[in-house]
Amino acid sequence: MTGDVRVDHAVSSGTFSLDGETHQVDNNIWVVGDDTECVVIDAPHSVSDILAVVGDRKVRAILLTHAHDDHCRVAPALREETVAPIMLHPDDKVLWDLTHTDFLWDVDLHDGFEITVGGTTLRALHTPGHAPGAVCFHAPDLGCVFTGDTLFQGGPGATGRSHSDEDVIKASIRAALFALPGETVVHTGHGDDTTIGAERASLGA
Known part of the structure; x- marks a missing residue:
C-alpha cells in the first residue's frame, strides 16, 4: 500500500432501467484516496450517500465503469457538488444518452489511461461486453x-x-483481467468481493 491511501466503501439503493424494464438494485460505491483527496468510482443513486464516504476530501475525478443508469445517474449532480470531472469511455455514449440528454462527461477514458490520487495510480482497462465502453x-x-x-x-x-455481448465480455475478462495476479482483490459494482484467481478457476481459464 502506498502511504495512507485506502479504499472506502458504501452501498446505495435505487433502480436500474433498460430495455423497458426497471429493477431495484443495490450498488457499491468505491472511493479511493488518502485523507486529503480521492476519486469516486461510479455515481449510482444518491449524491448524499457518496459524499458521506468522501467526507471533507477533495474529489479529483468521478470515474465511471460504464454508463448504465444505476452507475452514472447522479454523476452530473455529483460534479456540481465536487467540481470534479466525470470520466467515461466514449464507446458508452449510446448508454449515457439514455440517462443524460442535457449533460456530457468531461474526459474520455481509454485503455491504459492513468490517474494518480493519494500517491497511488489507477489504470483503466477497457473491458467491453457488459457495455461497449x-x-x-x-x-x-x-x-x-x-x-x-x-x-x-x-x-x-x-x-x-x-x-x-457474452463472447466479448468473456474475451475481455480473459485478456485484461485474468492477466492480473491471482491474489488481486476484485471490488465489484454489486455484491461481494472476490479475487482474480477464484474467478479464473470458475471460468476455466
Whole structure:
C-alpha cells in the first residue's frame, strides 16, 4: 500500500432501467484516496450517500465503469457538488444518452489511461461486453481492481440486454483481467468481493 491511501466503501439503493424494464438494485460505491483527496468510482443513486464516504476530501475525478443508469445517474449532480470531472469511455455514449440528454462527461477514458490520487495510480482497462465502453480500474499498489459490472463473484456480468455481448465480455475478462495476479482483490459494482484467481478457476481459464 502506498502511504495512507485506502479504499472506502458504501452501498446505495435505487433502480436500474433498460430495455423497458426497471429493477431495484443495490450498488457499491468505491472511493479511493488518502485523507486529503480521492476519486469516486461510479455515481449510482444518491449524491448524499457518496459524499458521506468522501467526507471533507477533495474529489479529483468521478470515474465511471460504464454508463448504465444505476452507475452514472447522479454523476452530473455529483460534479456540481465536487467540481470534479466525470470520466467515461466514449464507446458508452449510446448508454449515457439514455440517462443524460442535457449533460456530457468531461474526459474520455481509454485503455491504459492513468490517474494518480493519494500517491497511488489507477489504470483503466477497457473491458467491453457488459457495455461497449465498460472499463475496470486496476490499482496495483493496493492489490485490487474495480470491475463495475464486468466481473462478479461467480463470473462475468450480465449480457442479456441491449449493447452487450457474452463472447466479448468473456474475451475481455480473459485478456485484461485474468492477466492480473491471482491474489488481486476484485471490488465489484454489486455484491461481494472476490479475487482474480477464484474467478479464473470458475471460468476455466
